[in-house]
Amino acid sequence: MRSLSFLLTRRWLLFALTVVLLTALAWRLGLWQFHRLEDRKATNAIVERNVSAEPVPAADVLEVGAPAGAGEEWKRVTAVGEYNPADTVVVRYQTREGEAGVDVVVPLRTAEGPVLLVDRGWMAASNRAADVADVPPPPAGRVTVTGWVRLDGSGSSTRVSDQSVRSISSTAIGDALDLEVYGGFIDLDTEDPAPADALEKAELPDLSNGPHFFYGLQWWFFGVLAVFGFFYLLYDEWRGPGRTTGRTQRWLQGAEHPAVDREHDAVDKA
Template sequence: MGSFRFLLSRRWILFGIAVVLLTYLAWVLGQWQFHRLDDRRDRNSIVERNEGRDPVEVTDVLGVGEPVDASEEWTSVTATGTYAVEDSVVVRYRTRDSAPGVDVVVPLVLADGTSVLVDRGWMATENSGGLRGTDTDALPAPPSGEVTVTGWVRRDATDGGSTEVTQQSTRSISSDRIGEALDREVLTGFVDLAEESPEAAEPLDPPPLPELDEGPHFFYGLQWWFFGLLAVFGFCYLAYDEWRGGPARRDRLRAERRARAEEEERKQAEVQARIRAERERSRT
């Protein structure tokens, strides 16, 4: 067996640095997954708390130019007004159970003249990206006249590219961008519809409530940490193998096995030769 001075060679130093970096990366990614788990638990607790409250007036939670606080999302609210059907906005690329479709967002004009955006739900389409809000004839009509809606407060999307509004259609809901495109004063944030009174003749599929499970983050975090430990174990095993002799030792063992096999073959050949010689003498 040799010494551990081989660890000071250039090859092993670079190998060690690579293992350290890989282990650090696995640690960071594991920590990231556990942070996401904490965020998921915080969000679930907010949803559970807010869903259990009685509905409040929408203006008690939403206001013009007042971003929705994370602690207020999924608060149950109620609002009364009239739908501005001509300003309906289609949210494209919303699939359900692999079926293409869109969400339909309609401003509800309140008594003070401001509007709250109401995501009335999902409808199936032949192409989730082809329908436009200006195709109002293709959209199921909301109730006419004064309507009272109950729903859940939602925060605006923050991806600037996806919130762009073109021909009254968008990919993500931003009250600021939609209000600007429609030239309307709208409350910041929007409402996922739960109920309408009176009910629509052709209701849409309601927006889904959030899932309250913890997701796969815990197991993903353990998985990343396992990869880090595996890298350290692999390095230690290879270093131990090298210390015991490494490739040279394995070559020596293979040579010894080959020599033993050749010796065994030689002995078997001698035995066969003696047997043949005995047979020849017995014939004579």
């Protein structure tokens, strides 16, 4: 048996340092995934509470000129007013179960005065051919709507062009249509009276915990694997040159060229 003095060589010291760094990184990434899991559980608890709560007036939750808060998302609200179909905005590239379609946003002039943007639902349509004229009209006259508060999108996808967008922003739509709007918008749940042709309702959020738990375990497994590999190679070297596998010994000696590996493999087999 050999002594462990070989651990003080440059190659082994660098190898040990690499394993320590990889293990520390795997540990941190695992913790990050578990922190994300806790954050998701907290968010899901808020969403679940908001989704199942009794609806409150939209004016009690949303403000004109101010974005909806993250804690308000998925709260159920209700409003009374009249739709303005002429200002309908189509939200493109809203695929469901592999089928192309669009969401339909119609401004609702509330009894309080400001406009509430209502995503009335989804309809199958070609993303390129969908047009406001193709959309089934909302109920005429005074309407009572109930829906879930959603936060505004951001970035270039919210730019309004020919009454169509890729992501809903109350600020962008309000500016484009010259409307005084509440911050945020709602996904429609019910409207009274009911329309002649109803759209498909918005999909509620996924309240599962996601893959974070298994991702965290996976990162920790990688860390354990790195440590195991280090001690396996250490043991293989400690057994002595006469018992060290040819490829491990060549790695320790720095042999890296494929031709050299093939030559030594032939010697090993002989």
